[in-house]
Amino acid sequence: MVKPTPTDLMEDAGTGLDYGTRPDRLPGFLTPVGRFFIRNHAPTPRLDPAAWTLRIEGDGVRRAVSYTYDDLWRRFPLTSVVRTLECAGNRRRLLCAEHGCRFEGVSWGRGAIGTAEWTGVRLRDLLKAAGLTDDACEVMPEGLDEVRARRPMPVAKALASDTLIALAMNGEVLPPDHGYPARVVVSGWLGAASIKWVGRIEVATRELRVPWNTDDYVLVPERHAPDQPADHPATADHSEPGIPITSVPVASLVELPWPACLPPGPNVVRGRAFAGERLIDAVHYRVDDGPWQAAEIGTRQEAGAWVRWQFRWDAQPGDHVIRVRATDDRGRTQPEHTPWNALGYCQHSVLAHPVHISEGVGEGGLIAQNSLD
Known part of the structure; x- marks a missing residue:
């Protein structure tokens, strides 16, 4: 570097x-x-x-x-x-x-x-x-x-x-x-x-x-998925050619550490969404088991570039999970699961982002990220 x-x-x-x-x-x-x-x-x-x-x-x-x-x-x-x-x-x-x-x-x-x-x-x-x-x-x-x-x-x-x-x-x-x-x-x-x-x-x-x-x-096609223990690395079977990756799939990102710690009360949760060669059409979020709701998308929307999104959350003390899913202008939405592929590419599942809301006002702030990040 x-x-x-x-x-x-x-x-x-x-x-x-x-x-x-x-x-x-x-x-x-x-x-x-x-x-x-x-x-x-x-x-x-x-x-x-x-x-x-x-x-x-x-x-x-x-x-x-x-x-x-x-x-x-x-x-x-x-x-x-x-x-x-x-x-x-x-x-x-x-x-x-x-x-x-x-x-x-x-x-x-x-x-x-x-x-x-x-x-x-x-x-x-x-x-x-x-x-x-x-x-x-x-x-x-x-x-x-x-x-x-x-x-x-x-x-x-x-x-x-x-x-x-x-x-x-x-x-x-x-x-x-x-x-x-x-x-x-x-x-x-x-x-x-x-x-x-x-x-x-x-x-x-x-x-x-x-x-x-x-x-x-x-x-590499899903049919080559390995029947191996979790600590064994997946490897590609090139007996048949893989499909070259070109445009990347629609996905979203929450601008918080993993896990995050925030104070109780009003918070604005922000993030990005990207759909490769396509435009982002919508971003939705849900907190815990609540309904999916539309997030606010920034005014700048252009193919080949991410968009910013945000939503307001009146957070209550305790442990919560935020899920976000983006949809592109062809109607393709982030899935619940990404199909297995031997080289571990193009993960774009809806992520269950853990967030802890502290008991006291003003005790929040962002904490260090764990091994997932």
């Missing part, structure tokens, strides 16, 4: 490379750079922008082209989009608890998600100069980290107006941990598609198969 990861703001996922955002430390709509989650497959590289180039090549372009860092700043129009990035493994620890087994992969709580304003060049503007062939079908950015992380996408997604080569984040030059000098931002897709430290883009006339869409970041 290059940036500090203090425990009062960030959650150590246990790998030495990956840190989540504490859900109770989200002050505004955008996630501050210092609190934005970090997901790395290898240590953060330190790249010299004066020596860096971005090369576009492959049998799906008519000519190979290369761009310098200055080229991107000076030769192309800049655009800014507000987009949410979420790791497909977010809430993996909760999926472990849900199915009573252990999954390989980063042990995320709820914090592998964040929203930023990304500023850069539309990828389609860079591809235009290379000249896409009529049979070009896939575009694959590749990173300059040690493992050369890469993830293909269809040409249509690469040409979307909000697929960027980002140079800045929240109004600042892109930080090293988040992809400096340039990264890809693929709106609404899993975070692994938004390749950091991008140095090469392959355009192909065939399906591209790499570890990041065959062995990892795929959903």
Whole structure:
């Protein structure tokens, strides 16, 4: 890591490379750079922008082209989009608890998600100069980290107006941990598609198969669920190919520690909801066994970005459970349970969030998170 990861703001996922955002430390709509989650497959590289180039090549372009860092700043129009990035493994620890087994992969709580304003060049503007062939079908950015992380996408997604080569984040030059000098931002897709430290883009006339869409970041069918003890890690059976993950499912987040402790009386409970490429249409909540009620959604609603929601709660002393479920604009709602998959991806069940209401007025406040977070 290059940036500090203090425990009062960030959650150590246990790998030495990956840190989540504490859900109770989200002050505004955008996630501050210092609190934005970090997901790395290898240590953060330190790249010299004066020596860096971005090369576009492959049998799906008519000519190979290369761009310098200055080229991107000076030769192309800049655009800014507000987009949410979420790791497909977010809430993996909760999926472990849900199915009573252990999954390989980063042990995320709820914090592998964040929203930023990304500023850069539309990828389609860079591809235009290379000249896409009529049979070009896939575009694959590749990173300059040690493992050369890469993830293909269809040409249509690469040409979307909000697929960027980002140079800045929240109004600042892109930080090293988040992809400096340039990264890809693929709106609404899993975070692994938004390749950091991008140095090469392959355009192909065939399906591209790499570890990041065959062995990892795929959903292995439920029929392979293991009959094993809870302390035995689930492993993928690749006798049949998994389904590559693209857009992430609808899910919600409560901006409280797990468990939380609040004072009695009036409280405002807040959170976020995200539906990948879709819009959030509604958010509902229930306290204990009460009825489902509509939460208030913030005015900013945009595909590819989370929304803020809130509700007022006259809390009575004792132990309670808050449940929240979000629904997207296609009517898809968070389920009670997430189907098992061998790699522990895409947990989006309705969560039973424990909250203790203290007896005395003013004795509340947020307490430290337990092992689920």
